[in-house]
Amino acid sequence: MKKKLIPSLLAPFIIGGLSLQLSSVLTPIVAESSTEDVNQHEHQHQEHEEHNNEEHHHDHEFEFTVENVVKKEDDHYIMAHGDHFHTIPISELTEEQIAATDKFLAAHPEVTEAYEKAHNIHAGYFENDQVEDRSLEEWAGDWQSVLPYLEDGTLDMVMEKKAESGEKTADEYKEYYLTGYASDVDHLTITKDEITFKKGDKNSTGQYEYTGYEILEYEKGNRGVRFLFTKVEGDEEAPKSIQFSDHNISPTEDLTHFHIFFSNESHQELLKEMDNWPTFYPTEWTADEILVDQLNH
Known part of the structure; x- marks a missing residue:
């Protein structure tokens, strides 16, 4: 189901403990898009902490914002929306939006690196030396x-x-x-x-x-x-x-x-x-x- 995206306030998001507070180097662009969550929080089956990455589909209104795109993957972008993510089909974006997004990702490779690191950790794939004490x-x-x-x-x-x-x-x-x-x-x-x-x-x-x-x-x-x-x-x-x-x-x-x-x-x-x-x-x-x-x- 497609929904008109509505303007919203931009906010920094947290990925794996790294706060990405990127300046508004590009103007927010409103687009029309179908969405699909890609970093699903499916509570565990036999082991409760284990992510099984089972996808659920839920469309809701949000603003496509270049500064919140974290990765380009095949025919879609992955965009952070609050504390979760959506896939944005490239086919539903304008040439201006695509060019702006590609330029942003090329200028900020650390965004994609942080997303991939956090995605793997939340899926339960990490090295022992990545674990740190917490208070x-x-x-x-x-x-x-x-x-x-x-x-x-x-x-x-x-x-x-x-x-x-x-x-x-x-x-x-x-x-x-x-x-x-x-x-x-x-x-x-x-x-x-x-x-x-x-x-x-x-x-x-x-x-x-x-x-x-x-x-x-x-x-x-x-x-x-x-x-x-x-x-x-x-x-x-x-x-x-x-x-x-x-x-x-x-x-x-x-x-x-x-x-x-x-x-x-x-x-x-x-x-x-x-x-x-x-x-x-x-x-x-x-x-x-x-x-x-x-x-x-």
């Missing part, structure tokens, strides 16, 4: 569980999109994610060294110390990283072991969501958990914002 402060903020939005039907459209190209029906995908998202914690508040777990009107807080990361190997040949934190003091109800996974392997700005594992077991035991990965978004995000985010990953 709890990276996840600082107020977060809400995504589970209620799946339970109340808000995310049914996401399940239907997955079913279009996946191996499950929409109902089967919903059951799968109900297990994955399951958690009795509905909100988290994270500071530079504390996590408060909110279950209804009951709160528990623990102070946590970073205890390294673990690289997990998957049957497909790709890998994932969990960052480990251990409680050093705090409420008894606060879990002892915490593990974060957000598909990044080094310090990263502007996280939009993450998966968290927690229990009173050891980290080695918790690393075995592959079926349940509670997922959290910023508390201020609305249901519609979460829906759009999931449709475009």
Whole structure:
């Protein structure tokens, strides 16, 4: 389906921890285009952190902006749009747009290099020496569980999109994610060294110390990283072991969501958990914002 693209504010985007804040060397060009996401955030099957790169299709209005194009690939361009990407068919652009885009990419090869590096990392292909330690402060903020939005039907459209190209029906995908998202914690508040777990009107807080990361190997040949934190003091109800996974392997700005594992077991035991990965978004995000985010990953 084609849609008229609408003007929008330009913004820097984050790729693999590298902030690309490119000056407006070219005038934004509005085009008409069909879109297809290329860096899909398909939550994992047997290993929750593994990206399977299954594509979902979701058209929505956006502005084709030369400065946000990150790569030319065969008969299309790849363009960053917020924290996700679209393919832009070259056949639907004017000669002026094509010339401007090619000129931009030739002048900024670092943009394509950063995109390819980030794409490979998010797909789980990276070298050990690319993994870096991360502090709890990276996840600082107020977060809400995504589970209620799946339970109340808000995310049914996401399940239907997955079913279009996946191996499950929409109902089967919903059951799968109900297990994955399951958690009795509905909100988290994270500071530079504390996590408060909110279950209804009951709160528990623990102070946590970073205890390294673990690289997990998957049957497909790709890998994932969990960052480990251990409680050093705090409420008894606060879990002892915490593990974060957000598909990044080094310090990263502007996280939009993450998966968290927690229990009173050891980290080695918790690393075995592959079926349940509670997922959290910023508390201020609305249901519609979460829906759009999931449709475009």
